[in-house]
Amino acid sequence: MRLSGKRAIVTGAAHGIGRAAALRFAREGCRVLAADVDDAAGAALAVEAASAGLPLAFRHADVTNAAAVATLVAEAERRFGGLDTAFVNAGIEQVAADSDALAEEHWSRVLAVNLTGTFLTCQAAISAMLRAGGGAIVTNASVAAFANVGQNAAYAASKGGVMALTRVLAIEYAARNIRVNAVCAGVIDTAMNARHRDRAADPDAWMEAARAITPLGRLGTAEEVASLALFLASDEAAFITGTGMLVDGGRVAT
Ligand code: NAD
Secondary structure (H helix, E strand, O other): OOOOOOOOEOOOOOOHHHHHHHHHHHHHHOOOEEEEOOHHHHHHHHHHHHHHOOOOEEEOOOOOOOHHHHHHHHHHHHHOOOOEEEEEEEOOOOOOOOHHHOOOHHHHHHHHHHHHHHHHHHHHHHHOOOOOOOOOEEOOOHHOOOOOOOOOHHHHHHHHHHHHHHHHHHHHHHHEEEEEEEEEEEEOOOOOHHHHHHHOOOHHHHHHHHOOOOOOOOOOOOHHHHHHHHHHHOHHHOOOOOOOEEEEOOOOOO
């Protein structure tokens, strides 16, 4: 019960890392309001949580929409009597492309979800945490904030932005008892990477390359990233703020 008594929002919670984290947070005693744009998968998450007796509810929220994010946070405050924890996770991949062939609309969409969506969610969560007397935010950056990820200029720029934003918010709100940290994952076995693999000219070669760039020789799991998000959200990380922690199987160390 490492998040006993905590009250959280988790964005991008219908699949992958967000889903694993929402369930893990709830198992650790946190009341969770999970949000996503995929309502069917979100409803399935809520059913799974309810059947396990976990305190988790789902509601639709698109993180690119400031009003929707504000409504999500307001609902968490109404349901739970306040908000002190946020896993700001929602994100999309870039369709890999050489930068000279990257369409501006795609660049803008990746930045809108990954960076602006992270900012809007942090902004709304911080307002609620100030009312609650403090809290902990965990953003979802990537190894892309630290290392080259070929043919992914928009994704890397968005995640570098998330990392910089994480540092700025951490310093701005440190004296007001709000910690802000990022998880920075390597290649994780989620639908996002299944899409990358399926788009590759040679999916087997894509998978082999993903393993080859990872010293531990495999893709990580959503649960392994959720474990780090849990730690950073918990009071065990009370002296940690403004940092990005790698969960990458050793990739950046290479
Ligand atoms: P995923 O595609 O499996 O899940 C992402 C979730 O975000 C989906 O449920 C999707 O519906 C939701 N989402 C997308 N746009 C949204 C929006 N506008 N508003 C609300 N929800 C939205 O991906 P994942 O691998 O679980 O990735 C989760 C986060 O982790 C992302 O920010 C991603 O960039 C980051 N990340 C992933 C990896 C990886 O290897 N999978 C590595 C590093 C960082």
